[in-house]
Amino acid sequence: SLQLATPLLLLGADLRDCASRCGPLLYAFLLASFATAAACIVAWRVSGKMLQTAMGVDGLIIAAALMAKNIGGGINYVAVCRSLNASPAAVAAGLCVDNLFALIYFPITSALASGRPDVITSNDCGATDENDDLMLENQPISVQQASMALSLAAVLTWIGEKIGRTVATLPITTLVSVLVASRAPSSFMKSVQPASHMIGTVCLYLFFATAGAPGLAVADSVKAALVPLGLFLTLLYGVHGIILSASHCLWGQKSPAGPFVPQRLLVASSAAIGGPATAVALAQANGWKSLIAPSLLVGNLGYAIATFCGIAYHAFFSTHV
16 A cells, blocks of 8 residues: 555645745745754664663664655655665564644644644745645545556656666655656646545555554563653754744844744745645634645645655764764
8 A cells, every 4th residue: 555655645746936836835844844854863873872772773763754744744654664775573663652742732733733824925835826736635436547547656656666666666656656756747747636636645544444453562661661751752843943933033023024923934834744635624624825836836846855855864874873
């Protein structure tokens, strides 16, 4: 299911004219991604030895996967784990502990966002009718669209396997999928994206279900890794939030319509931590219509880059530990 989920979800990562379409939210998202990367570097410096003691070689892999997940989404977490050959028990442990922190993060984000007005500028594409085109879940899906999406995903997976072999299948599939999404005719991609998003999400959830299927069999690995993973994620979420808060204090108050106002920073953080779906949900829940379409775009950008960021993180620390 993961092999198909990767190209299916990434078919929505149309990056053409990304800067103009995302507006100021792009800069907020890049800051949020940098905040996650910086937080993971600090977290590894503090808790790396504990993670390696508890999880062995899987410690650094899970740290890299968590970095990818908190720039892109769950698809990037499992892609990094699969690419670097993490054990099933380590994959499940990382997911379990990260989900606990997500249960704290998202209510805090919602509370901070509550009551804030929309921020509308001429650079926000969300103020146009593009919102209607980008809300994939509201579009009807035909059998023909589903068949086309599955066929295209199967071809992209085959290309990834042929070029990347067993070592780099998912990274190559990611790269090729983003290229297709960004270079294929827009009319064709818009007809395929609703079905690819829906089927890809189902495949990803299926993978998560199988990852947690062993149940009590992974309880020991979760207990052994709970403290070091908890420390790593405390620093990840904490430093991430500190950097965004400091950016708002330094620059956001000087420019009320700039990229570092609370509304954009909260949506950008949600796109990095939870992916495009959570960012869109946050914007919709608070009536930030100008940020709905840009939040989906920056979330898809996170999908496109996060796997490579995670692998680079692993490569750096594996040669400097």
